Amino acid sequence: MTTTLLPLRQQPRFMALLLGGFALLVCGSVAISSRLTAPQILLRQQEDTQRLLTQVLPNSLYDNMPSQDEVTLTLDDQPIHFFRARQGGKVSAIALFASSRGYGGDIQMLLGIDAQGTLTGVRVISHTETPGLGDKIETAKGDWILGFDGLSLHKPDDQGWHVKKDGGQFDSFTGATITPRAVVKGVHESLQLFARHSAQILDQSPVGSTSTDKE
Structure with missing residues (x-):
């Protein structure tokens, strides 16, 4: 009986590696984005808090x-x-x-x-x-x-x-x-x-x- 090998791109192992690599890429991008935007987010939060505080602190x-x-x-x-x-x-x-x-x-x-x-x-x-x-x-x-x-x-x-x-x-x-x-x-x-x-x-x-x- 002759066994037919699937093309590399159709093999389950390749698909699993491809999905894993894509997931790592997305997670890495999110982490980098979060690190870059964290200071600005913190600044905006402090500004919002300060506007609230001015209502009770002259x-x-x-x-x-x-x-x-x-x-x-x-x-x-x-x-x-x-x-x-x-x-x-x-x-x-x-x-x-x-x-x-x-x-x-x-x-x-x-x-x-x-x-x-x-x-x-x-x-x-x-x-x-x-x-x-x-x-x-x-x-x-x-x-x-x-x-x-x-x-x-x-x-x-x-x-x-x-x-x-x-x-x-x-x-x-x-x-x-x-x-x-x-x-x-x-x-x-x-x-x-x-x-x-x-x-x-x-x-x-x-x-x-x-x-x-x-x-």
């Missing part, structure tokens, strides 16, 4: 680039992510991420707090609250969120840190009390955390450092 509070002074600390057994604003190398304020459970899910917030513990701004950066009701926490839908500016842990007192329906000083929304209640609670708890750990949060570590600490 320019008068810093002479550095807070988006490049990023820190993560483990406080009260949870990682807390924030950015530090500096004047003359000294931390003058921080921008702190916080979350609170609203009516439709988690409400993600960004808070600006100066070194004395006073709020310099609060913004909701994402939420799933009911359109037309709970979405009044957005600056695009109203100025309710601006009412936190200038407040601190003791201004108002503990009772004041509730919506008016619960005996506090903050307005709620018609048909959507749960949403503002959640935001007030999240802001208040963030101020309490800042008060407990201000020494660590305001630590004068080198600019651009990222660290993890735990008591």
Whole structure:
């Protein structure tokens, strides 16, 4: 019986090698492209972050680039992510991420707090609250969120840190009390955390450092 040899290009081994080589070429190209574009991507991310931070950190509070002074600390057994604003190398304020459970899910917030513990701004950066009701926490839908500016842990007192329906000083929304209640609670708890750990949060570590600490 005569065995007919297939042309090289039709042999399974050749096809496997060809596919393997092509896969390596594609992976190599992706790796090189990622390495070349990584610095630009990082720069764009820092610029986007900086634009967000300017909403809660007044320019008068810093002479550095807070988006490049990023820190993560483990406080009260949870990682807390924030950015530090500096004047003359000294931390003058921080921008702190916080979350609170609203009516439709988690409400993600960004808070600006100066070194004395006073709020310099609060913004909701994402939420799933009911359109037309709970979405009044957005600056695009109203100025309710601006009412936190200038407040601190003791201004108002503990009772004041509730919506008016619960005996506090903050307005709620018609048909959507749960949403503002959640935001007030999240802001208040963030101020309490800042008060407990201000020494660590305001630590004068080198600019651009990222660290993890735990008591």
